[in-house]
Amino acid sequence: MRPDFIPGHISDADIRPLLIAGAHGTLGRAFGRICLTRGLAAVELGRADLDIADPASVAAALEEHRPWAVVNAAGYVRVDDAETDAERCFRENATGPEVLAQACAAHGLPLLTFSSDLVFDGEQEHPYTESSVPNPLNVYGRSKLAGERAVLAAHPAALVVRTSAFFSSWDEYNFVHFALQAGRAGYPFEAADDVRMAPTYVPDLVNTALDLLLDEAHGLWHLACQDSCTWAELARAAARRAGLAEDFVVPRPMADFGLPARRPRQSVLASEKGMVQPSIEDALGRML
Numbered sequence: 036m037r038p039d040f041i042p043g044h045i046s047d048a049d050i051r052p053l054l055i056a057g058a059h060g061t062l063g064r065a066f067g068r069i070c071l072t073r074g075l076a077a078v079e080l081g082r083a084d085l086d087i088a089d090p091a092s093v094a095a096a097l098e099e100h101r102p103w104a105v106v107n108a109a110g111y112v113r114v115d116d117a118e119t120d121a122e123r124c125f126r127e128n129a130t131g132p133e134v135l136a137q138a139c140a141a142h143g144l145p146l147l148t149f150s151s152d153l154v155f156d157g158e159q160e161h162p163y164t165e166s167s168v169p170n171p172l173n174v175y176g177r178s179k180l181a182g183e184r185a186v187l188a189a190h191p192a193a194l195v196v197r198t199s200a201f202f203s204s205w206d207e208y209n210f211v212h213f214a215l216q217a218g219r220a221g222y223p224f225e226a227a228d229d230v231r232m233a234p235t236y237v238p239d240l241v242n243t244a245l246d247l248l249l250d251e252a253h254g255l256w257h258l259a260c261q262d263s264c265t266w267a268e269l270a271r272a273a274a275r276r277a278g279l280a281e282d283f284v285v286p287r288p289m290a291d292f293g294l295p296a297r298r299p300r301q302s303v304l305a306s307e308k309g310m311v312q313p314s315i316e317d318a319l320g321r322m323l
């Protein structure tokens with residue numbers, strides 16, 4: 036008798052996976068990695084296998100993989116390019132999540148999707164919570180807000196996580212990595228010192244978002260480090276942790292960068308739902 040042939044034994048073929056859309060991006064790869072370490076079966080699909088804005092592609096993926104839940108890690112995140120690429124930005128950030136939400140609602144599947152601190156205008160003096168009123172200043176923020184609203188209208192049981200400014204050691208496309216690269220090479224690194232936000236440590240984000248999904252949480256949730264900083268303060272904190280002198284960080288007003296998209300002067304996320312993430316220093320301590 037085969038050793039796995041035990042009456043009542045659940046074979047791998049019976050385990051319904053978590054379906055990760057946008058699996059080749061920063062967040063998608065982090066979900067794949069953490070599912071592996073947590074022993075959660077996952078199907079990781081990039082754009083070539085699943086286009087979230089194409090209803091036929093979504094229907095085919097759900098039919099083929101029969102997931103127990105869907106994580107949407109796909110999106111258009113180039114905030115400045117979005118100012119002149121609104122159609123594509125809205126396709127990936129609003130239409131795509133809506134198509135996924137409609138399909139998940141029709142199949143009775145939980146959906147986890149992500150939004151941004153840039154749905155806020157920065158005029159509020161204190162941190163933004165889930166019930167704060169959004170008022171985006173740029174195309175990207177408007178597309179994320181449209182996505183949130185479309186998802187929750189189509190699938191009220193969906194989980195929509197607002198988060199901000201990713202950092203981790205798992206890829207090189209983040210501010211902390213660029214700052215440390217400059218510091219280690221002995222180059223000056225200019226960073227805004229008049230814009231305040233709560234950056235997000237990607238491993239903590241993914242673990243907490245998965246916990247919320249497994250707990251069947253729904254609606255809007257804010258997940259970011261529990262404290263806040265300016266971009267220049269983040270670069271200096273990372274430099275200290277990495278054992279570098281901080282003076283390569285050159286503080287500048289955000290306006291000096293001449294970026295096409297307007298940014299809120301503060302977009303600090305806090306939660307009124309009691310969800311507290313570790314601090315920036317704690318995250319940097321584990322990262323560096």
Ligand SMILES: NC(=O)c1ccc[n+]([C@@H]2O[C@H](COP(=O)([O-])OP(=O)(O)OC[C@H]3O[C@@H](n4cnc5c(N)ncnc54)[C@H](OP(=O)(O)O)[C@@H]3O)[C@@H](O)[C@H]2O)c1
Pocket residue numbers: 056057058059060061062063081082085086087088108109110111112126127131149150151152179198199200201
């Ligand atoms: N990065 C941050 O600091 C940050 C902050 C707040 C919120 N978020 C949110 O977090 C999510 C993930 O961001 P990220 O930084 O991981 O982005 P990312 O690294 O750019 O990855 C996004 C992935 O989505 C894919 N994609 C785009 N449109 C798609 C579609 N229609 N169907 C399937 N895949 C598609 C992209 O593929 P292609 O390369 O082929 O386009 C890319 O692989 C987004 O919702 C973003 O708004 C990010």
